[in-house]
Amino acid sequence: MKDMASMIPTFDDVVAAHRRIAPYIHRTPVLTSSYFNELTGAELFFKCENFQKAGAFKVRGACNAVFGLDDDKAKKGVATHSSGNHALSLSYAAGRRGIPCHVVMPRTAPEAKKAAVRGYGGQITECEPSTTSREAVFAEVQERTGAEFVHPYNDLRVIAGQGTCSRELMEQTDGLDAVIAPIGGGGMISGCCLTLSNIAPDVQIYAAEPEQADDACRSLKAGHIIADDAPVTVADGLKVPLKENTWHFVSNYVTDIFTASEQEIIDAMKLTWQRMKIVMEPSCAVPLATILKYPEAFRGKRVGVIITGGNVDLDRLPWMAG
Structure with missing residues (x-):
């Protein structure tokens, strides 16, 4: 390491x-x-x-991650868990590059943010509103898709x-x-x-x-x-x-x-x-x-x-x- x-x-x-x-x-x-x-x-x-x-500001980091991927990694798309702004920002960036975006969102996330994610082409899987739940559900989504994980902030x-x-x-x-x-x-x-x-x-x-x-x-x-x-x-x-x-x-x-x-x-x-x-x-x-x-x-x-x-x-x- x-x-x-x-x-x-x-x-x-x-x-x-x-x-x-x-x-x-x-x-x-x-x-x-x-x-x-x-x-x-x-x-x-x-x-x-x-x-x-x-x-939201999060489009800056999302675009840097998405457009910094090599073509082979980009083909499988990107994935993340987010309460909203990173989710829609990553969906926006992925859409601009023409690759899939998989998002795990709390079921309690604002409907406006869920609608924006879908509007940018993001595919939502809902989880319970806790860090434990979002990370567990995300692990399943990433295993299924093989997409590149773009953490919301880490x-x-x-x-x-x-x-x-x-x-x-x-x-x-x-x-x-x-x-x-x-x-x-x-x-x-x-x-x-x-x-x-x-x-x-x-x-x-x-x-x-x-x-x-x-x-x-x-x-x-x-x-x-x-x-x-x-x-x-x-x-x-x-x-x-x-x-x-x-x-x-x-x-x-x-x-x-x-x-x-x-x-x-x-x-x-x-x-x-x-x-x-x-x-x-x-x-x-x-x-x-x-x-x-x-x-x-x-x-x-x-x-x-x-x-x-x-x-x-x-x-x-x-x-x-x-």
Whole structure:
């Protein structure tokens, strides 16, 4: 087995990924809001991956993995397990290359995301909403299809692809003091760590997490991975635990992880819809929720905020529940 250091992607891998995926992604805009600047006392720069192809940042890593396959491996297609955005992103990428995509999704995943997966040509097998179930069902699907496994976040090709987002952010803004992004399995944060540690090592990297799925926060404090099997939170994209590759980046480069309650997440999501007139999903509202909750950590700073996706079930908006 290779030692860990030889497996970790480098910034050269991010640059190569950016070149490889450029025809298949958007260079998403960075928006600002005087309202949020006044409310938080910080200068916020929102990197809007909710405008990305397939509606989420995950298309970056998915495209890098799919278009990096040699022809023999590609013929059998790709497979993954995902609560939504990676599933539809991998389906999108596979469709662009003309190869099959097999996806294991929790039966409780938002219908909007299931519909998007099918729309891009992905073949869905449902599982129970737990890490144990999704991994067991996935093993059966991969055995049956022989498809190449592209993990939603613990895949080094995916991490390198996600690193292209913060690379763009740094090209689009000047003098950031910090960057904050949501954390579930840690793919986006790992990409931020990979990029920023190389091109902007003085920029602090923060992660934001739901209180009800705070395993990454507890892991950082404990110094080792703590994995919850089936947390319940409105932020459906942040229910999965860290794995060894993402833990490497989180443990070495993340300054701190902040958490927000369910109501704080919903309030931040609604406020963004109202004030910025953009559609974002609950997982993406967690960074803003934590900035509003802990303004002293960000006051007076120039902060990049990564809005990771906009795939919302419009028939089940969280502030309309009950």
